[in-house]
Amino acid sequence: MLKERGWGVERLRRHYDWSGKICPRLMYDSGSWAGWIDLKARVAAVLNPPASAPVSDQVDIRVNGKILEQKGTLKNGVTTVPVRAIAEVFGAVVTWDGESRTFHMQNK
Known part of the structure; x- marks a missing residue:
């Protein structure tokens, strides 16, 4: 909703802000x-990712x-x-079965 309306995290509110209840x-x-x-902080990072990142x-x-x-x-x-x-x-034998799209890994 914040992103949709162009609001920042300063618009976020806790239940506590309205009721005083620790919630x-x-x-x-x-x-x-x-x-x-x-x-x-996590919401702000999503709303405003660093331009250089x-x-x-x-x-x-x-x-x-x-x-x-x-x-x-890293994505x-x-x-x-x-x-x-x-x-x-680690010495495992790796095979790929394209038909079933299955990766197999077996220790030697």
């Missing part, structure tokens, strides 16, 4: 409202101190790595 308790944290502050970027994959040739990706805060590259480092 929701998970955000109250013994009076510090740490959960509420965290929620507002990359949407997608390559990341190194390091296993037991060794950087793999294969790269992973919208989620790191994805190719499971085949990781599995083979």
Whole structure:
């Protein structure tokens, strides 16, 4: 609703703001409202992502101190790595069944 109406997090309100009731308790944290502050920060990050933040970027994959040739990706805060590259480092046999679209990994 905030995004739809062009509002910022300053428009967010707690039940407490209207009723004085400590609700929701998970955000109250013994009076510090740490959960509420965290929620507002996360909402603000979604509403106003940093202009310089990359949407997608390559990341190194390091296993037991060794950087793999294969790269992973970081996209919208989620790191994805190719499971085949990781599995083979640990000696697993990897196969792909295209017909059933199934990835198989078996320890040697």
